[in-house]
Amino acid sequence: MEAQPNPTPSAVIATDRLTKHYGNVEALVDLTLDVRSGEIFGFLGPNGAGKSTLIRTLLGFLHPTSGSATVLGLDIVADSVEIRRRTGYLPGGISLYDSLSGADALQYFADLQDQGSSLREELCERLQMPASVLRRKVRDYSRGMRQKIGVIQAFQHDPELAILDEPTEGLDPLMQHAFYALLDDQRDKGRSIFFSSHVLSEVERVCNRVAIIRSGHLMALQNVEDLLARRKKKVELRWRGDVAPDFAGVPGLADVKVNGNRMTATLLGDVSGFVRAIASPSLEDLTIEPARLEEAFLEYYAGDEASEEMRG
Amino acid sequence: MNLRLYLQTLRWNQVRLAAVVVASIGWGMLIPIVYVQFAKIFKDLADSGAFPRELLNFGSGSLFTLPGALTLGLQHPLAIAFVGIFAIGSTVGAVAGERESGTLEVLLSRPISRRTLYVTLAASSATLVAIVLLALLGGQLIGVAIQRVTNELDLALMPLVFLNGLMMWGAFAAFGLAASVSFDRHAPALGLTLAYVLINYFLEILGSLWRDADFLQPYSLFHHFNPGKILTGDGDPLDFLILAVAIVIPVAYALWAFPRRDLAAPS
Numbered sequence: 001m002e003a004q005p006n007p008t009p010s011a012v013i014a015t016d017r018l019t020k021h022y023g024n025v026e027a028l029v030d031l032t033l034d035v036r037s038g039e040i041f042g043f044l045g046p047n048g049a050g051k052s053t054l055i056r057t058l059l060g061f062l063h064p065t066s067g068s069a070t071v072l073g074l075d076i077v078a079d080s081v082e083i084r085r086r087t088g089y090l091p092g093g094i095s096l097y098d099s100l101s102g103a104d105a106l107q108y109f110a111d112l113q114d115q116g117s118s119l120r121e122e123l124c125e126r127l128q129m130p131a132s133v134l135r136r137k138v139r140d141y142s143r144g145m146r147q148k149i150g151v152i153q154a155f156q157h158d159p160e161l162a163i164l165d166e167p168t169e170g171l172d173p174l175m176q177h178a179f180y181a182l183l184d185d186q187r188d189k190g191r192s193i194f195f196s197s198h199v200l201s202e203v204e205r206v207c208n209r210v211a212i213i214r215s216g217h218l219m220a221l222q223n224v225e226d227l228l229a230r231r232k233k234k235v236e237l238r239w240r241g242d243v244a245p246d247f248a249g250v251p252g253l254a255d256v257k258v259n260g261n262r263m264t265a266t267l268l269g270d271v272s273g274f275v276r277a278i279a280s281p282s283l284e285d286l287t288i289e290p291a292r293l294e295e296a297f298l299e300y301y302a303g304d305e306a307s308e309e310m311r312g
Numbered sequence: 313m314n315l316r317l318y319l320q321t322l323r324w325n326q327v328r329l330a331a332v333v334v335a336s337i338g339w340g341m342l343i344p345i346v347y348v349q350f351a352k353i354f355k356d357l358a359d360s361g362a363f364p365r366e367l368l369n370f371g372s373g374s375l376f377t378l379p380g381a382l383t384l385g386l387q388h389p390l391a392i393a394f395v396g397i398f399a400i401g402s403t404v405g406a407v408a409g410e411r412e413s414g415t416l417e418v419l420l421s422r423p424i425s426r427r428t429l430y431v432t433l434a435a436s437s438a439t440l441v442a443i444v445l446l447a448l449l450g451g452q453l454i455g456v457a458i459q460r461v462t463n464e465l466d467l468a469l470m471p472l473v474f475l476n477g478l479m480m481w482g483a484f485a486a487f488g489l490a491a492s493v494s495f496d497r498h499a500p501a502l503g504l505t506l507a508y509v510l511i512n513y514f515l516e517i518l519g520s521l522w523r524d525a526d527f528l529q530p531y532s533l534f535h536h537f538n539p540g541k542i543l544t545g546d547g548d549p550l551d552f553l554i555l556a557v558a559i560v561i562p563v564a565y566a567l568w569a570f571p572r573r574d575l576a577a578p579s
Contacts, residue, residue, distance in 0.1 A: 022574075059421060061575040085423035095414025099324070111316040112422035153418070 010037045011070075012161045012192040013058065018067035020053055020216075027053040029216045030067065035194050035209075040187050042207035042224070043196040044297060050216040051196040052092055055165050058194075059089060072161060085115065088159035092166040092196075094150035098139035102129065102149050105138055106156060115157035123152045126178050143170040151179060161192045168202055180206050204228070204293040212300050219300040227296050232266035234289040237278060245278045314424055314432045321436040325402060329440060333447040336394045340451020341458070343385035344378065348459045351375050378464040379543035382452050386477060386539055391448055392513070398440035399481040400505050403488030406433040407570070408501040416575065426571045434489055434563070441481045442474075449474055465543060472547060473539040476555070480537035483558035484509055490562035493570040533558055 013035035020028040028050045035041040045051050056062045058071050060080030069076045071083045096105050110117035124134065127148045138146065147170040154162055168176045183193055183206050197203050203210055204224060212220040220227070232254070239245060239261050247253055252268035261284075267274055271288060278286070322329075354375045374380035385391060407429075410416035420429065449470060456462055487508050491501040512532045519529035529535040536551035 056575070061417065061420065063572070063574055081423045081425050084421055089421040091414075091417045091421070093414070094418060096418065097415055108316075108320060109418070109422065112314070112419070112424065114423065 011035060012037050013041075013069070013071050013194055015054075015058075015069040016067055018054070018057065018069050019065045020050075020057055020062060021065045026216050028057070031213075031216070031218050033211050033218060033221050035192060037192055038187060038190045039208040040183055040193045040195060040206050042203035042210040043194065043213065044198065044200070044203055044210055044293075045196075045213040046198050049213045051198075051213060052165055053216075054213075055089075055163055055194075055196060058163065059084060059087070085113070086160050088154035088157065088162040090150045090154040090162070090164040090167050093169065094146060096138045096141075096146055096149060098137065101135055101137055102141065102145070103131070103134040105149060106134070106153055109153045110156055113157050115159075117156040119158050120152060120156040123155055123182070126182060127151060127175060128178070144172060144175065147171055148175065151182075155182070155186070159191070161194065162186065163194045165196050166198070167195065168197070168199060176202070200292070200294045200297055210293070212297060214300060220296070224293065228290070228293065229269070231292070231295045232268045233271070234287075235265050235267050235274065236285075236287040236289075237263045237265075237283070238285040239280070239282045240284050241282050243282065245280050245283070247277060250274050250277045313435055314428055317419075317424065317429070317432045318436050318439075321406075321433065322439060325398070325436075325440055328397065329443060332394050332397055332444055336391070336444055336447035337451035337454070339388075339390055339394070340385060340448045340453075341455035343381050343452055344455035344459045344461060347375055347378055347381035348461060351377075351381070374540075377540070377544075378456070378461055379540040382465075382473075382543065383538065383540035385452060386448060386473075387516075387534060387537070392509075394448065395441055395444050395477075395481050396484075396509070398437060398444060399485040400488050400502075400509060402440060403433070403437045403485045404492050404502045404505050405498055406437070406489060407492040408495045409492070409498045411496050411575065412498050420575070427567055430489070430493065430566055430570050434486070437485045437489065438478070438482060441485055442478055445474060445477045445481065449477075466545070469543050469545070469547075472542050476537055476539065476542060476547070476551065479552060479555035479559065480533050483533050483555050483562075484512075486559045486562040486566075490566040490569075493566050493573070496575075 011034040013033075015031050015033055018028055018031040019026075031050075031054065043051050043054065053062065057064055058069060058076055060076060060083070063077070072086050074083050076083065097108070100108060106117065106120060110120070124130070129145070129148055129152065133145065138149070141149070147167075151164075151167060154164065168179060171179060180202070183195075186193060187208075195203070195207060207224050209221070209223050210227060211218055232252075235253075237245070241261070244258060244261070244263065247256055247263070247265070251273045252270070253274060254266050254268070256263060256265040267288070374384060407416065410419060420426070424432075453467075453470070456465055484505070488501070488505040491504045495501040495504075512534055515528045515532035516534035519526040519532070519535070533555065536554050538547070538551060541547050541551075
């Protein structure tokens, strides 16, 4: 693990050696992490890694085997009802009442939440769920439309904390972007979001910090930027003529392969030393591919079949 | 109890409830007609010895007296089916069905404790059962009035009959709800509850048809639902006590077990 979590009073979620076993199966093992107020926190891992188990434990659906956790400063066992009053939750693969219309389902959830639905209209507009669609029965909805209802019901009462399990599942790319914008706005308002996903690009796109989980164990907990800064960038360079630039001594450069007037390599850290070293009138083209979270993730899952799943 | 959830649960059952209420009133009305038209024939048949009297009984009911006929009407498989739709069908699906369909997760992500959910579902089940029982008894009273045999009935005792029926079906509903909170799938909860009801029914009917087996009848909850005895002024408080115990045990179990269960992700 690259960083030790340091729960602070402003943590909206704090777990302390949280453990959950299903019989002999260890779903979560000594999980200690914190989610800070006002951040979007990504919780990464392939299916079966323990993401949903953590979420379900935080919301009181599952009982911890050992350890403890708080959500919004409230104990997950003793204060579960109050936690659910102040949070919004989008379950993975949400199921809705088929006999209700979309509008009735949202109203029903709002009534049960007892916190109003001040954001519903705005959310319906942003996620393109007009009144004509909301009047239809949920049974007639596509997977994406159901997911949009799921997103709206999770946010419509303007919760302090939203806990989202695979939130973009079933959303088309356009709606995914609308959803990312919604998350950005929530963060700007000071709301906190805990966001589980196995889609690396979206975590990289929206999250401030990310935890990576593997077989119930926390593998990493870092700022996304820090995580990316520690990953190697791919560089590709072409030049005119037969004389290659001098790469010797360039800090962070590795895996250098020269083929004619073309060179590929990996670069760790600051690019300025590399750019100074290759600066030459004969330089024809330079590509520096930014580090991707996927690389970091695959590193943690090296040799694991799960990495294939994430790659896919 | 959560009023919004309670009302929504009733709303989800309103079409089914309306159909069952109409059918129950119709069935209830039929019983006094059958009694007036055929009681003497059955009595003569029994008195002649050509037909064993036991076979003319049905559970605690019979067609020889109006209270017996009303009891027969309430213990008949048709009446059991009408009330059972809600006392068994709805209760068994209340938690296990939602759990299986995945909607329980969305429901419980609201600020509703599991005990509140249970109490609300129990209250809505009791309401549905009460409405069907009222329809059955109301139909019977309409039939009694139409046949002009109200003089054979002490109407002041009808509320006790209703309470007796509500408690028996409440006991089955409590068992169904306890099964529902104990399983992740609908089928085992339904199977267990149906088995419980059928065993109770079998013990009562077997004892009424075969005299040597009548010692089994007190072990059946149906035996403690006896409008005939109540309407003739012979109601036994012990029947009410036994039914109360049969309600309290599954309710106490459910209130203890449901909050302690892990609700894993729907498969």
